[in-house]
Amino acid sequence: MTSALLRGVDRAAFAVALADRLRRAGVPAGLTQVDDFVRVLAVDPPVELPALYWTARISLVRRHADLAAFDRVFAAVFADAPPLPLTRSAAPPGRRDDVHVPVPADTADPGSGGGLPWATLPPAVAEAGESDAGLRLPERRPAALAGLADRPFEELDGEQVALLGDALHAAVAGWPTRRTRRHAVSPAGRRIALRPTVARARRTAWEPVEVVRERPVRRPRRVVLLCDVSESMRAQATAYLHLMRAFATVADAEVFAFATTLTRLTVALRRTSPVEAVAQASAAVTDRFGGTRIATNLRALLASHHGDAVRGSVVVIGSDGWDSDPPGALAAAMGRLRRRAHRIIWLNPRAGVPGFVPRVAGMAAALPHCDRLLPAGTFQDLLDAAGQLQSVTWTAGLKWPTLTPAPRIIA
Structure with missing residues (x-):
């Protein structure tokens, strides 16, 4: 066999x-x-x-x-065995499975779980005594980010500022785009691309069998940020650098720091590590924590080859408005900037104080040329400002929405 x-x-x-x-x-x-x-x-x-x-x-x-x-x-x-009932319930007597051997139960140990190692009962625990204390609810504490958002910048250390800097980077992740004059081939486009269509028609005896379509290319709205790093902005300078780094990495923005001179920080703030980026940007500013000449720096920006970046862009200026230049010079520079820029947003760390009125001559001279004045004294203010900036679709035919009440100017 x-x-x-x-x-x-x-x-x-x-x-x-x-x-x-x-x-x-x-x-x-x-x-x-x-x-x-x-x-x-x-x-x-x-x-x-x-x-x-x-x-x-x-x-x-x-x-x-x-x-x-x-x-x-x-x-x-x-096996020439006698015929047996072919049902599942009728099992042959004395049969032993050589592969699946049953585990015998240990009757001597009542807590063994019936011989199954995966069903072992937990050891017995004594009952807890009754307590006279009432029911206590867990204390709810704010998150680390929420607890730091409303604190002034001068009360934060380096790690806390870096933590809130990551929140600013996430806040501007959805920066809006604008429609450009360039077109790109796309199957979902509504406009017929003539040149690619005619080029393909050469293969089919000049019959446009395959029609190529295109649509406008959309790019992020250009942003230019200018941060005041003078002595009066010492507490806010590092936080504003984190804000500029967020726009430089997400929205491909051009960022500058100014005190008595203008310093371009776009390359330094685009580094991968935020600590290295802020440290390199701080080292690049030679006149940090000195005087302030806002009008002179604005004229230098418009006269340089970076002045074309201002054309059609959103200009964000972070400063308290203290300026050594005459108010008339600042008003003239802001007028030139207003004719070239798409929108001008001024972030003032003192604008969130109750009863704030721009009594400073420089701030009063620049405010008529600004589209909006936003408070920026805490990180919560910066997060709100970043969210408001990215949630607005900037088109020529729309008015700027009312974000905060317009302050009253006192000469």
Whole structure:
């Protein structure tokens, strides 16, 4: 029998007949299992009955509950055993499964979980004594960012300023875009691209079989930020550098720092590490914590080759308005800047104080040329200002929305 096992037998017919008996016994032997069984018989024909048993068992049985029915059917076919009822409930007496050996229960240990290692009960714990204390609710504390948002800049250390700087970077992540005059090929475009369409028509006897469409290219609205780093802005200088870094990395903005001279910080603030970016930007400003000449620096910006970046852009100026230049010079420089820029936003760290009135001559001279004056004394003010700037769609036909009440100018 070792050499003549299944010799001359049609393997497909044998597999189908055996699967039919298994299905009548309740074993779900489908076509996939039968195909696996036939393939295994073709690759490695069994020469002994145990090899055929394991081949059929592995190929045709998928569940542990069907092993008893499979053993009865296999014994009835090959072992000349007496006919047994082919039902799952009738298991042969004395049968021992060599693969799945049951774990005996340990009756001596009542907490053993019935012999199952994965169902071990936890050790008994003594009941807690009754307490006279009433029900106490957990104390809700603000998050680290929420607790620092309303604190003045002079009360924050370097790590706290860096933490809030990351929040500013996330606040300007959705900076709006503007429509440019350039067009790019796009299947969703509404305008027909003539040159690509005519170029493709040369291959089809000048018949425009394939029509190429294009749509306008959208780019982020250009932003120019100018930060005052004079002595009066010592407490706010580092925070404003984080704000400028957020716009420089997200909106591709041009950023400048000024005191008595103008310093471009765009390249320094685009570094990956915020600590290195702020440190390099601080080192690049040679006149930091000195005097202030706002009008002179604005004229220098408009006269330089970076003045073209102001054209059609949103100009954000962060300063308290203290200026050594005459108010008339600042008003003239702001007038030139207003004719070239799209919008001018002034961030004043003292504008959020209750009862604030721009009594400083420089601030009073520059305010008529500004579209909006926003408070920027805390990081919450900066977050609100960044959210208001990015939530507004700047188009030529729309008026600037009312964000804060307009202050009253006193000469």
